[in-house]
Amino acid sequence: MSRISEISAEMERIPDIQVVTMAQVMGTIMNLAASARSLLMTVIAIAMIISAFGILNTLLMSVNERTREFGMLKAIGASGLDIGKIIMAETLIITVSGGVIGVVMAVAGSSIIEGFVKGILPYSPRGSFIYISPELVGFSILFSVALGMLCGVYPALKSSRLTPMEAIRGGIE
């Protein structure tokens, strides 16, 4: 082992011979895997930013559509805080179910993708590539809830600050 570089240097003296050691191959593969991983992370980050705006937009729309309803609730005795709580509670329900559905789809989807990757990979190891850890599942659900709640704060604040009159006339300008 210790003589690998010595031997390869010796061999490369022969014209038209290039020596690539297994260690170099491994290094290149590791580098490739690392760049693939960072590319993947970038894609995930972009997807998350886009979906955060999607959530925000959906919540704002749903709140906007129901402005009159909130106005009525204020007229029958709800405070701004009550309205904010209603919106946050709804957001919580939506994001928890979204997180759970997401995890279920990820589990189902990943085994489909695994099958596909194994089909095109020439040397695929036996057994499963995928390991779903309970921590990861917990983290995913918590993260989606946290992201959703963060997106819910603004619509909730906006509606809770509406005066009843603005609300009944309808519409957040």
Next chain:
Amino acid sequence: MTAILEASGLTKTYRRGREEIHALKEVDFRVEEGEFVSIIGPSGSGKTALLNILGCLDTPTVGRVWLNGIETSNLRERELVRIRRDNIGFVFQQFYLIPTLSARENIELPLLFSRKEEEKERIEEILEMVGLGDRGDHLPGQLSGGEMQRVAVGRALINDPKILLADEPTGNLDSGTSNRIFDLFRDLNRQGLTLVIVTHNTDLATEAQKMYTLRDGQIVGGEELAFHGR
């Protein structure tokens, strides 16, 4: 008699773009406890603006309002919430019921915000009172317009308000149904509730004890009517 609701020098000005809209111009208004008052006037005369200010849903630009002896025109929103909750029942033209809740649940809704526990009997009593004794489990979509408005009236009554304010309560109803809603109002008034009803239906407005006419933001006429008291 004591005034349950009093307003003096009410002026309300809105801005719509560059235009200033004078919805109310120095209106003085008074409602005695136990009275049944109607306010009529063409659209744009300021009826709704007046009702909303009286009901603490809006604040006047100038002027003062007293509800049950408390001046409400300079209170902050947080205090107005409590005043509205404890004193005022609102009924709107569009009913504004929650479509996924049954009639009974819609009536119970204000209790969620007042954090009051109301006994089952009281809720059933209100359902009976508004004539929906057997319709409590129906969703709004399964009810007629008149029935939906009855649910809205029930919802306005659950917190035992001192005064019921209604903005065009029969605006979406045919005349027969409207008459029956007014019969309900008269019944409630006979039981001691103070009512202020805004309407453009003159026939129904004359069923009240007092009728005020609003035009261009000013009260141009007040009539004591021979109360039918049927």
